[in-house]
Amino acid sequence: MRPREVEYRESDDAAPVEMLAALFEARGWAFEITAEDELAGEVLGSWAKYQLKAIWRSEDNVLQLLCLPDIRVTQDKRQQAYELLALVNEQMWLGHFDIWSNGSVLLYRHGALLGDEGLLSIDQAQALVETAIDECDRFYPAFQFVLWGDKSPRSALESALVDAAGEA
Template sequence: MISANDDYPGEGDDAAPVDMLAALFEARGWAHEIVSPHEISGEVQGSWTTYQIRAIWRPEDNVLQLLCLPDVRVAEDKRKAAYELLALVNEQLWLGHFDIWSQGGMLVYRNALLLGDDGLLGLGQAQGLIETAVDECDRFYPAFQFVLWGDKTAREALANAMVDAAGAA
């Protein structure tokens, strides 16, 4: 969590989504690049790997979409098991969902925020969006590893990953 002493817009200081996310990334020391006035890209270190984060702002809809990519590619011969695992994992999620991009087979976690009429993003919203993405990717990363490299079934992978996560200290 960012402390009150860090350099970022304060709790009551909402900002344009890309600006708020840039301030959050800066305050946390995360590498990032403002791709355009409507898109930011950065990297966040998770428990298992470094995640590529992309946020895209659509002002015409007041929607901010977040993509979190754990740099996991799903080989064609593993897609059936991976899609089965996706279905089981997505049942566990309250926010966002996992998917496999049809081009390239990249695993991705996606989430979106519908912002108010002013189109501004608050610090708490920004932190929550990023933290949820990283937490969910960390939570299920082992399950995808079990399917893709451990030759486990989707149900075995999820059960093993949840046991491992519950036992971690």
């Protein structure tokens, strides 16, 4: 993935994909603009390397941000994973977790309505990306506990939230 040379001041707003490109470049994160209205990149979280994808829908002025922690849900764990999803999503204020029916991939998804101008500030871009990474980091252990540790969904969530509360 190639970085792009884009520079913005904190007071500037820009088209969402361009602003996210500037943020990724400033942070030294690998990214690629895959289409005029899409960006794909990688970010190292606390538990894993996450794939991030941003999709801009200008007709709705909505920026959809997807964060994929590279977790696949096998058929035999699907019921427990969906139960955990419901418990996890109750804990969230922004975005939600889902399992794509095509490929059984776990993902975090957030749609941000940007208003009539359809512009994104660097602060908004940073908040959207950091929230996605933080939420994936916060709940990654719970999914690991269910999918590979054979814990119940409720027990996995409780364990993950206790561990997260203890981190400094």
